[in-house]
Amino acid sequence: MNGWLLTAGGIAAATALVHATAGGRSVVRPLLGSAVAAEPKRTLHVVWHMVTADLLISSIALLALAFAAAPSTALVLFIAAQYLAYAALFLIVTLTADWPRPLLQLPQWMLLAPVAALALIGIT
Template identity: 65%
Template sequence: MNGWLLAGGSLATVTALIHLVVGERDVVRPLLGSSLQAEPRRTLHGVWHFATVDLLFSGLTLIALATRPTANAPLVLFIAAHFLAYAAVFLVITLRAGWSRPLLRLPQWMLLLPVAALAGAGVL
């Protein structure tokens, strides 16, 4: 059992559930109730759920790979890289917003970055 991948996969799966439940309340409902035109509003709604599915599938994949004697290193590194990219996107957007205490305004990076680190550690 690869504990690094198990931890990273578990965190990614929990992140997907947080995204689905908390994000639905705090982001999706206000988005759907906004005056934004129907097509962009529904497109953003779809993209929101793409992210949920991606987080969930990535987490479940890391958990499955954790149970194998040797992990599929290219796949694990791909998952680590895209979680690192997600974290970077949130950090850049947050830091460029000009908010006070910006790192706490959009804290998603705090869940995404550790998944990248745990997955990466699982194949090194």
Template identity: 60%
Template structure:
């Protein structure tokens, strides 16, 4: 068993739970009750659900990889998941830093949840 990947998977499940609970309250409900046109509103709603599925499936993959340590292809898939979470964190940092907000790193703190999954996963592949 690979402890780093297990820690990454458990952390990723936590990220998914925060996304589901916090995102529904802070993002989905306001989005659905906004004055945004119906098509873009529904597309954004679908994208939120796609990210939910992505986070849950990635977490499950990490737990599986942790338990299947040493199986052919484990390292490649783990690097893919690490890059995936690193890209998510980078996108949140880029969007946050380009907004011109005071104390921007705390306005959209999702990167703080996503980056540890990338780092734990990378540690598990080394």
């Protein structure tokens, strides 16, 4: 068993759960109740669920890889790159917004970055 990948998978699974529950209440519901036109509203709704699926599938993959005799380095690198990109995007958007305490306004990067780091450590 690879403890690094197991921990990465656990954090990824927790991230998926937080995304689907808390994020659904704080982001999706207000979006669907907004005055945004139907097409962009529904497109963003689908994108929300695409991210949910991605987070769930990647967490399952990391958990499975943690128990693999020889985890696929390419797959771990791919998943780590996704989480690193997601964390970077949250940081860029947050830091370019004119908000007080910007790093806490969109704290998702705090769950995404450790998954990438732990996954990378797990294959070294």
